[in-house]
Amino acid sequence: MNAPVNCILYIRFSTKRQETGASRERQLEDCHAYAARQGWNVTRLVEDLGRSAWSGDHLNSGNLGTLANEVRAGEIPAGTIILTEKLDRLSRMESRITRRWMEDMTDAGVLFATVSPGKLYDRDTFGGSRLTDFLEILLGAKAAHDYSENLSDKVTDGWEKKISREKYDLITRKVPGWITVTKEGQRVCNHHAASVVKIYQLAADGLGVRMIAKRLNDDKVPTWGRTSTWDQSNVRFILTSPAAEGDYLSGGANPGRVKNAGVFHPGYYERAVPADLVAKAREKMAGRKLTGGRESGKAVNLFSGLILCDHCGSRMYLRTLPNKSRVYQCSDANQRRGCSHNETFRYDAFEAAALDVVLTRALDDRHFKRPDDSLSLVHQVAAQKKAIADAETLAGSAYAIYLKHPDNPMAEARFEELSAALKTAKASLGPLEEALAKARGWVSPAEHARRVMEIRDAIASPDKVTREAARLKVMDALKGVVAEVRCNAVDTQRGEPERTFSLTLVGGMIGAKFDNAGNVIAEYDLTENLTTVTLPDGTAVDMAAPIRAGMLGGDPKLEATLDAVLRRQEAAASSSSLTGAKA
Numbered sequence: 001m002n003a004p005v006n007c008i009l010y011i012r013f014s015t016k017r018q019e020t021g022a023s024r025e026r027q028l029e030d031c032h033a034y035a036a037r038q039g040w041n042v043t044r045l046v047e048d049l050g051r052s053a054w055s056g057d058h059l060n061s062g063n064l065g066t067l068a069n070e071v072r073a074g075e076i077p078a079g080t081i082i083l084t085e086k087l088d089r090l091s092r093m094e095s096r097i098t099r100r101w102m103e104d105m106t107d108a109g110v111l112f113a114t115v116s117p118g119k120l121y122d123r124d125t126f127g128g129s130r131l132t133d134f135l136e137i138l139l140g141a142k143a144a145h146d147y148s149e150n151l152s153d154k155v156t157d158g159w160e161k162k163i164s165r166e167k168y169d170l171i172t173r174k175v176p177g178w179i180t181v182t183k184e185g186q187r188v189c190n191h192h193a194a195s196v197v198k199i200y201q202l203a204a205d206g207l208g209v210r211m212i213a214k215r216l217n218d219d220k221v222p223t224w225g226r227t228s229t230w231d232q233s234n235v236r237f238i239l240t241s242p243a244a245e246g247d248y249l250s251g252g253a254n255p256g257r258v259k260n261a262g263v264f265h266p267g268y269y270e271r272a273v274p275a276d277l278v279a280k281a282r283e284k285m286a287g288r289k290l291t292g293g294r295e296s297g298k299a300v301n302l303f304s305g306l307i308l309c310d311h312c313g314s315r316m317y318l319r320t321l322p323n324k325s326r327v328y329q330c331s332d333a334n335q336r337r338g339c340s341h342n343e344t345f346r347y348d349a350f351e352a353a354a355l356d357v358v359l360t361r362a363l364d365d366r367h368f369k370r371p372d373d374s375l376s377l378v379h380q381v382a383a384q385k386k387a388i389a390d391a392e393t394l395a396g397s398a399y400a401i402y403l404k405h406p407d408n409p410m411a412e413a414r415f416e417e418l419s420a421a422l423k424t425a426k427a428s429l430g431p432l433e434e435a436l437a438k439a440r441g442w443v444s445p446a447e448h449a450r451r452v453m454e455i456r457d458a459i460a461s462p463d464k465v466t467r468e469a470a471r472l473k474v475m476d477a478l479k480g481v482v483a484e485v486r487c488n489a490v491d492t493q494r495g496e497p498e499r500t501f502s503l504t505l506v507g508g509m510i511g512a513k514f515d516n517a518g519n520v521i522a523e524y525d526l527t528e529n530l531t532t533v534t535l536p537d538g539t540a541v542d543m544a545a546p547i548r549a550g551m552l553g554g555d556p557k558l559e560a561t562l563d564a565v566l567r568r569q570e571a572a573a574s575s576s577s578l579t580g581a582k583a
Helices: 016-020 023-038 063-072 095-107 123-127 131-163 193-204 209-218 232-240 275-287 347-362 371-404 409-439 445-458 464-481 544-552 556-582
Strands: 006-013 041-049 081-084 111-114 119-121 179-181 187-189 307-309 316-320 326-330 482-491 498-505 510-515 520-525 532-534 540-542
Touching (some): 041 063, 095 111, 193 209, 347 445, 347 510, 347 520, 371 409, 464 482
Parallel strands (some): 006 081, 307 482
Antiparallel strands (some): 510 520, 532 540
């Protein structure tokens, strides 16, 4: 009986608005029903929700891109089918790009299938043996691409017609807060323009957006619109807005949403800020040394986006003091937005201590993958296994001949020759399989522990390239397991009020508390209780299910993360025992 064909479902829609509708449910239902009719075994669901296929971004950085990298690395079994509703769910890019991408995937061993029409696309589709299917891909991709082009052009044409009007024709009554529209349709500065000039002046003086927001709130500079206080976002918007110089940019608040948007209408508004001040302020902004966060792209702050103020719940941000030490501070407290706890928390001490608790639990095989090496090694392993099978067949035949003619020296010599070849072939397979395992990140517990320590050391490497590569890898790993970190300025766990960091992992299953010097003052690990206990009456109760349900709420992503953490902890314990035994 043939093994069932494995099938991966791919679901995509373009806009977040569709997420509230029935698009996802319809695609899922149709794909599951089609797979069931074909007798395919659905092993996985891959989704890109709210991602347009027109730009092709989902093929590179989206979940489809991640799947494609796994295919290229040989991690998806050959013969696996990627099933989607229609071809345009995969791509609405130009037909040649769609063809090359699908050809790349089918060359690596996977197949594609669509519910509508019910078609299967494999390597032969692109080899010329099934020209009709090949043309269908090209024409289907072209139709989808043309649809997106036409839709975008219609939106763009509407803006361009408005832009082509006379200078004082009113395009829209929606204007920045420092502009007023007169009865005649002119756009002139109002009293808020002075605040805009002040923001540019502070930026030109070298202040960052956080400090500018703080200064504006301290000086009680009035805001406009729906916000009652100044923050980084509205300050940054003003400092980057072309409207401050009097220019109008098509496409609304997000011109990137339509193709060819971003067309300027110069002089549409009255200029609020002098040109030389704009240039100076933006030059200072570009030259500022960022201290962390995703803007820098260098993972200065490994816990970026995970650290909160325990008093008000707002984000803590990382700042560098004049003595070069780095500290966390509540953003709302710093900008006078309601939180009274503006105490600082030592970042470097916390980072070093927290990594000792988290790193082994966070880093897994995927952080050590070498996809470029994997696919070549997959082919080499397969070829070697075929060579072994052939050698076994030949050796078996030679042995049968030898049994019939035991006195024939040629039969004996041939059998010995083929036996030696079989032994050599088997010996060659081991190193190839070991190399493939390492390329996929699969290593022994002891080797994994060594790798983790290498990454731990590389974080503080004097070599900039080595250090930044390691920190980016660790930052990605931490986001997978760290639930949150809370900073409390008046924690009284040890009696006297002190500043503490409370770190929790995987929905609160694991936790540790650190003082401001990086010392661990409390720890807990609920994973130790995921066992079966015996009650006084002799009843055995499995505690794993209720603890998991209470802490994780049935979230499949958290469940998978917890299972991965448990495997890493077990591997770390195994590695420690091996090291102890050797000692």
